[in-house]
Amino acid sequence: MPVQGAAPTPDAIARLLSGYRTMPGVPDELMSEAGAVRPVWLNLLETLSTMTTDELSARMARGDQYLRDAGVFYRQYDADKVSERDWPLSHMPVLIDEDEWTKISAGLVQRADLLEKVIADIYGENRLVADGHIPADLVANNPEWLRPLVGVEPRSGHFLHFLAFDIGRGPQGQWWVIGDRTQAPSGAGFALENRIATTRVFAETYASSHIHRVAGFFRTFRDSMLALRGGDEGRVGILTPGLMNDTYFEHAYIARYLGFMLLEGEDLTVTNGELMVRTVAGLRPVSVLWRRLDAVWADPLELDENSRIGTPGLLGAIRAGNVTMVNALGSGILETRAFLAFLPRISEAINGEALSMPNIATWWCGQQAERDYVKANASAMTIGNAYATRLLSDFDDVSAIGGAFNREIGQSLEDWIDQGAGELVGQEAVMLSTTPAFQDGNLTPRPMSLRVFLMRTADGWQVMPGGFARIGKSDRSAALAMQQGGSAADVWIVSKNPVPNDTMLSPAAASFMRKQTSALPSRSADNLFWMGRYVERAENMIRLFRAYHVRLSEAEGAGTPLLQSLHDYLKGMGSDPDAAFPEGIVATLQSASHAAGNVRDRFSVDGWTALDDLTRAVEDMQRHALPGADMAGSMSVLLRKLSGFSGLVHENMYRFTGWRFLSIGRSLERAGALLGALAWFADEAAPDGGFDLVIEIADSSMTHRRRYAVATNRSTVVDLLALDPLNPRSVIYQLNDINTHIGFLPGVDPHQRLTPLQRAVLEAQTSLSLKTTDTVGTDELLELGQKVTAISERLAAAYLR
Secondary structure, three states, X not given: OOOOOOOOOHHXXXXXXXXXXXXXXXXXXXXXXXXXXXXXXXXXXXXXXXXXXXXXXXXXXXXHHHHHHHOOEEEEEOOOOXXXXXXXXXXXXXXXXXXXXXXXXXXXXXXXXXXHHHHHHHOOOXXXXXXXXXXXHHHHOOOXXXXXXXXXXXXXXOOXXXXXXXXXXXXXXXXXXXXXXXXXXXXXXXXXXXXXHHHHHOHHHXXXXXXXXXXXXXXXXXXXXXXXXXXXXXXXXXXXXXXXXXXXXXXXXXXXXXXXXXXXXXXXXXXXXXXXXXEOOEEEEEEEEEEOOOHHHOOOOOOOOOOOOOOOOHHHHHHOOOOEEEOOOOHHHHHOOHHHHHHHHHHHHHHXXXXXXXXXXXHHHOHHHHHXXXXXXXXXXXXXXXXXXXXXXXXXXXXXXXXXXXXXXXHHHHXXXXXXXXXXXXXXHHHOOEEEEEEOOEEEEEEEEEEEEEEEEOOEEEEOOOOEEEEOOOOOOOOOOHHHOOEXXXXXXXXXXXXXXXXXOOOOOOOXXXXXXXXOEHHHHHHHHHHHHHHHHHHHHHHHHHHHHHHHHHOOOOOOHHHHHHHHHHHHOOOOOOOOOOHHHHHHHHHHHHHHHHOHHHXXXXXXXXXXXXXXXXXXXXXXXXXXXXXXXXXXXXXXXHHHHHXXXXXXXXXXXXXXXXXXXXXXXXXXXXXXXXXXXXXOOOOOOHHHHHHHHOOOHHHHHHHOOOOOOHHHHHHHHHHOOOOOOOHXXXXXXXXXXXXXXXXXXXXXXXXXXXXXXXXXXXXXXXXXXXXXXXXXXXXXXXXXHHHHHHHHHHHOO
């Protein structure tokens, strides 16, 4: 490539594209049929032509690093395991001219309106079946048709509020609809992350190319969701299947981005026909639910009784008109591939007009598709739908079934494909247009499809000015899905004129609105509480193991009585000091990471990056750390990384109720660990060096030297670590801190009687405050440890169940 900084020339662009070879008979997004570069790409190509190979690699690495730091991932479902994979960004964006996008948008809005009419008829008058426009079997035998919802009108007046369409450019240059995503369309959050990562690669070009921003789309959608509440009391939630879902990252990301609660089925309950969320302050109404799980799992009472991720009675709340579902339960029937063949005729019948954007199924086999699908039995239709969905999309929550998919459909799928009905899937990607992607630093054409998102507003449908593209693994690969090696790219809609710099902030002219008081689901509080405990527990174990290996490196022969005592203490904690690496630390950090993952929407990117960095460090140390001085050094590194994570969370987290539960968890764990260490190492029968050891693991050596003018003894140790209210490492400090946090929790009133939780804290505080160094023996320390345990039990009973 030319030297960085050189002025772009036609020759430079020609050299850049010297190896770019389009496929015969296949349209290309970059090159016209005559072999000329399309004007919309020129600005980006000019930038690329001035970059050296090293600069381009550095820019790509910058985009990839952002995605790793942000924790963007997808789940890979293999035959024998489920794993998290880094997000496969195709660094070259797909560019589309604004005028062409306007036509695409108009076609998709037309289609969205049609789908709304179709779904309203299916669950309403059912005239389309009665008049012969839809085969009765296509509805009645469809597993996505939910009989309990027939005749139920949506509270909002609409079945569909957020849609996605998979589209691609066909051989003649026209755009096709490959699939309609109406169930619980995914990918909008990934589109946002693609945009941020790609702008890290091409920051200057992005700023100067008049590219439409996507933040305004999400701001409008957020406002539209809030407007659906119908009042100020109801809340908006995002319903996720949970941590193991393949697109869980996106659920958490969107919840954080929009400021909505991320909820699981167990967070919700139905009371007197009203949907409520269980919070630490009691039940609170939820009036809008953006669901990200398939409808069949939503209510085990009326739908699939085997569901463990739904909410019993949810359909009752819908019938009562107390909750708006986005999208309505049962809308997944529109994703059935067979509907593609019937929609053109339905559009003519309902609207008196043809679809401006044809279906790919119409190209595939025209009227033959209708005959084949009508003849197919319900099982074959279901299998075909699932098969096509799996190949053509990673982002539909039906794929969360993962490895069970192949086991369930078994030989039936192979038989169905052999009959020819599956040929559509193999041909789509080959016939779609290609777009430039980087391979070994060079631009190469790859097959592509787009996912485009639409939202309903008070003024009708609005199309996201962009989306994301799925890029094939090779030039003739049908594997657009990331599960099969495909990648994802940002989509730039380029205008000839400057575009507004939209953000998530409301316009200045908008009236000020104070948001509702934050509602913390009990499950989230539980995860925050235990994350605080696990992080503190890991820190305590790291300090103990560091002290052990420091003394191990200095010991001669069989070691000292103190080393043996510390060895026994660690084994009693469930972590063998003789193991290659402390498994107790690994397990505790995994538990902390799992708890944090369950409340991922409540952490900043920096906090998550720090936790991910800590996890990677542990994985590396497990392979390389050696006992003695090397292990002690590794523990010091872990301690610094863990302190960095704790500091980011403590300093940056908003002082809302969730932060209080996290802080209470840390303080309870620290108090319990200190009491255990004091009872063991500050006992009269403890070996020599025990007093200094407990001061060391409590990170109070410097404080002790400044505080006392005498050598370490039991009195100074107990005074500093148990009774000193100014030492942030002391037991009494933790109890005082817990008492302060509890005073801010729901249900606590300074003018009312103490709650059982307050009484438990006060009992522990008073018991310790009345002690002196002479009256705090080992038995008293163990008894106080039981009181600390009682505080944890009272807290769980009051807020976490």
